[in-house]
Amino acid sequence: MKQRLLDDVSTASPQRQGGDSQATAHLPALTLVSHPLASRVGERFVLESLARGKEVALSRNEPLFTRVGEVIGRPLADPFVSRRPLRFLPRPEGGVRLEGDAEGTQVMVGGVPGVSWDFRPEALAAGVTLELAGRVVLLLHRVAVDEERSADTLGMVGQSSALGRVRTRVRQVADLDVPVLIRGETGSGKELVARALHQRGPRRKGPFVSVNLGTLARELAAAELFGAQRGAYTGASQSREGFFRAAHGGTLFLDEVGEAPAEVQVALLRVLETGEVYPVGAHTPIATDVRLVAATDAPLEDLIEQGRFRAPLLHRLSGYSIQMPPLRERREDISLLFHHFARVELEGLGEAWRLEPTDPYAEPWLPAALASRLLRHDWPGNVRQLRNVARQLVISGRGQARLQVDAALEAELAPKPSGEEAPIHEPTPVARRKPSDVTEPELLEALRECSWDLKNTAEKLGITRASLYNLVDRSPHIRTVKDLGAEEITRCFQDCGGDLDAMVRKLEVSRRALQRRVRELGLEPPES
Structure with a gap:
């Protein structure tokens, strides 16, 4: 039995939940990102049994996927997905093992077929795309145990x-x-x-x-x-x-x-x-x-x-x-957004029926390989870029049974070499890295080595300062000056005798931001 170890997927840092400094518990989950019936995109099943050491079976008939606000779920029910189940098994430290069946549903991960895989926790944090029978695409990812899912979207598409x-x-x-x-x-x-x-x-x-x-x-x-x-002024006639x-x-x-x-x-x-x-x-x-x-x-x-x-x-x-999180950090929303934009364009063309075919054996309008590629793309232009890609695909595919990617769009969606990231702000002289490759322990170590100077820390890690701010804001174990009350700062100021460097080491926050806050509180000592 062939086994693939997915160790090349970006690490995603744990997410901050409000002001809680405790790490949030997560569970593996499967979210439908592509299905012949577009109305099913976004349905989810949480693999809670894995936390209890039990396996979870996935086939045409089980488990039941539900949407936000729904109580009764539905199986995948695609006739090309086998009744022979795939099996998800728990692995150490929160990892997941997927075992297929050589005679069952064909499974592809990252466009590569196989029978068995081990997914590390960092792979689950980044999200893994699973293509089933060349028709259905699932995202295997992590969800917070206490995550609130509300039907009140506030006008924003997505459920990440x-x-x-x-x-x-x-x-x-x-x-x-x-x-x-x-x-x-x-x-x-x-x-x-x-x-x-x-x-x-x-x-x-x-x-x-x-x-x-x-x-x-x-x-x-x-x-x-x-x-x-x-x-x-000149020209102000009224x-x-x-x-x-x-x-x-x-x-x-x-x-x-x-x-x-x-x-x-x-x-x-x-x-x-x-x-x-x-x-x-x-x-x-x-x-x-x-x-x-x-x-x-x-x-x-x-x-x-x-x-x-x-x-x-x-x-x-x-x-x-x-x-606002970048789109690459909310991958389970990509397909929902794509279908939302596609439906708008299709309605304008009078072809919205393509999203809900009546023949269960019909080829999916959104091919599984294309859906998987959309999920793996970095989306430097975020939601705006995704909307433009959806429009381009729909208009180019007018009257066609399935979407097809032209040469220009093929180049735009082509995967980048590992570790490459298009700079968002000014480039730095050090080698570029993906912010998601920076683990929380590495981030904390770099901050301490640089005495909490954010500019030097960003340069040391090889990321932009904007990315560093985002990582710090999302880390559950790193505070910012905004998390500190006036009383705590005043007490630390007194304990450290007004020594700002000592305060930085004790509070572990940005030196520059702490200095501004000390001045705002009127605690700045006389110049020496």
């Missing part, structure tokens, strides 16, 4: 643990009138979070105004945001209301806030502090009643070091922060 944490944070802050800073890579869905905050908050009946600061002409940005009086006043009584969403010009940053800080705006050319302030939600894919801390962004503005904007 990572997206669940985002929804939890939205619910926690939506009804509070505090500014929110949404951080995440480009195309990860930050505006959807902003809209969810608006719809769930007390201002839902007011306007939602979305502004991309990266698209505003720098010389006109202040007038666009805060308004302008007639004749305030007064301009401005986005702040347009959003009065509602929510103003400022995307790409890192692109704000210096003068706009000063004015934004004034608005957040006083609730008043000064239209360009005016000498009298105008009161405004707006909830501000900002978003960025830029490392604002880096921009502060470069003198391109004001630290006080960052502190004001981030009254509450929400981190």
